[in-house]
Amino acid sequence: MSMRSFRQVASKSRRPFPLPAALIVLSILLLSGGPTGTVLAQDPPVPRPVIIDTDPGTDDAMAILLALNSPELDVKAFTVVPGNVTAGQALINTLGLVTLAGRCDIPVAAGAQRPLAQKLITAEFVHGEDGMGNIELPSPACDVDGRFGPDLIIEMVHAMPGEITLIPIGPLTNIALAVLKDPSIVPLVKEVVVMGGSITEGNVTAVAEANIYNDPEAAQVVFHAGWKVTMVGLDVTHRTNFGAAHLERLSATSGRQNDFAKLVMRFLIDLSAQFGADGTPMHDPLALGVAIDPSFVDTRHMRVDVETRGEFTRGMTVGNRYNAVEHNEERDGRLVMTGIDRVEPNVHVAVEVDAERFLSFFIERLAGR
Numbered sequence: 001m002s003m004r005s006f007r008q009v010a011s012k013s014r015r016p017f018p019l020p021a022a023l024i025v026l027s028i029l030l031l032s033g034g035p036t037g038t039v040l041a042q043d044p045p046v047p048r049p050v051i052i053d054t055d056p057g058t059d060d061a062m063a064i065l066l067a068l069n070s071p072e073l074d075v076k077a078f079t080v081v082p083g084n085v086t087a088g089q090a091l092i093n094t095l096g097l098v099t100l101a102g103r104c105d106i107p108v109a110a111g112a113q114r115p116l117a118q119k120l121i122t123a124e125f126v127h128g129e130d131g132m133g134n135i136e137l138p139s140p141a142c143d144v145d146g147r148f149g150p151d152l153i154i155e156m157v158h159a160m161p162g163e164i165t166l167i168p169i170g171p172l173t174n175i176a177l178a179v180l181k182d183p184s185i186v187p188l189v190k191e192v193v194v195m196g197g198s199i200t201e202g203n204v205t206a207v208a209e210a211n212i213y214n215d216p217e218a219a220q221v222v223f224h225a226g227w228k229v230t231m232v233g234l235d236v237t238h239r240t241n242f243g244a245a246h247l248e249r250l251s252a253t254s255g256r257q258n259d260f261a262k263l264v265m266r267f268l269i270d271l272s273a274q275f276g277a278d279g280t281p282m283h284d285p286l287a288l289g290v291a292i293d294p295s296f297v298d299t300r301h302m303r304v305d306v307e308t309r310g311e312f313t314r315g316m317t318v319g320n321r322y323n324a325v326e327h328n329e330e331r332d333g334r335l336v337m338t339g340i341d342r343v344e345p346n347v348h349v350a351v352e353v354d355a356e357r358f359l360s361f362f363i364e365r366l367a368g369r
């Protein structure tokens with residue numbers, strides 16, 4: 001409670017304070033150093049350490065700027081993965097974004113150069129040849145960290161056991177490599193908030209979302225590692241559309257990051273309009289939003305497997321809404337269903353979103369920055 005609201009409450013009270021309550025308030029004031037400060041105000045949030053694994057990427061850029069302007073997060077590192085663009089371009093873009101935000105103090109490390117078990121797929125068609133909608137970033141003034149991205153993740157997780165949240169917003173190659181190299185990090189990671197997947201639709205095939213489709217084997221490793229995973233997928237990002245009215249609000253303020261964001265969002269809105277869509281989905285920014293404030297979404301805990309072999313379904317995230325499958329036994333040359341087996345849920349799937357509240361939050365965080 002702030003001093004002002006405390007006073008309002010006190011002045012609204014018709015009866016004088018009972019003596020014991022008054023003494024308690026007085027002693028709090030004295031112990032806190034007197035009534036001049038905001039002794040009854042809420043403490044600012046303790047920033048939570050996070051590592052962002054990214055493939056910038058226009059929407060990655062918006063997610064990164066949101067993270068760097070949110071006091072709830074302490075971004076310990078960026079690790080770079082190929083996806084929207086090549087690994088080399090994604091590294092240049094990450095360095096440019098960190099430069100734009102004036103945060104060369106944050107390590108930026110290169111990582112995998114290709115997916116675990118398939119050809120690299122990039123998407124310059126969506127993100128522009130440079131991955132930034134051909135909107136100029138400042139020349140990188142920050143140096144690349146010399147460590148290999150997955151090794152940096154392993155090192156930082158061991159240095160801060162139980163504290164770090166991983167936020168992958170690209171294909172899951174780097175995170176999978178870290179787990180495969182050192183599975184002992186799993187219980188030491190606080191949680192993993194993934195942008196990717198869907199249990200209702202796809203955006204690169206009928207059923208597959210791009211980040212998962214671009215490295216299904218890595219996604220299967222990450223989803224089944226045994227840590228807490230929250231999946232912020234198309235089920236919620238496709239309902240979080242940034243449109244012309246939002247752009248108008250973002251354009252009402254200015255600043256280096258604010259202005260860059262305005263140009264990127266205009267590029268994305270125009271791109272969506274070419275395909276008849278009103279507004280552009282906020283895929284990666286929403287994942288950052290959920291890492292900052294989980295109440296932006298509602299989740300369901302369910303078993304999610306990644307299809308790695310299907311003729312039409314490779315890269316699909318298969319959500320078992322009931323966490324159950326039938327149990328069959330072999331009898332007389334056939335299979336007979338004899339009951340139900342429970343499957344263990346492994347992923348918190350975001351299924352509902354408070355989209356307008358998130359979009360306003362995003363605009364407010366970048367306003368004037």
Ligand SMILES: [Ca+2]
Nearest residue numbers: 057060169170
């Ligand atoms: Ca991304």
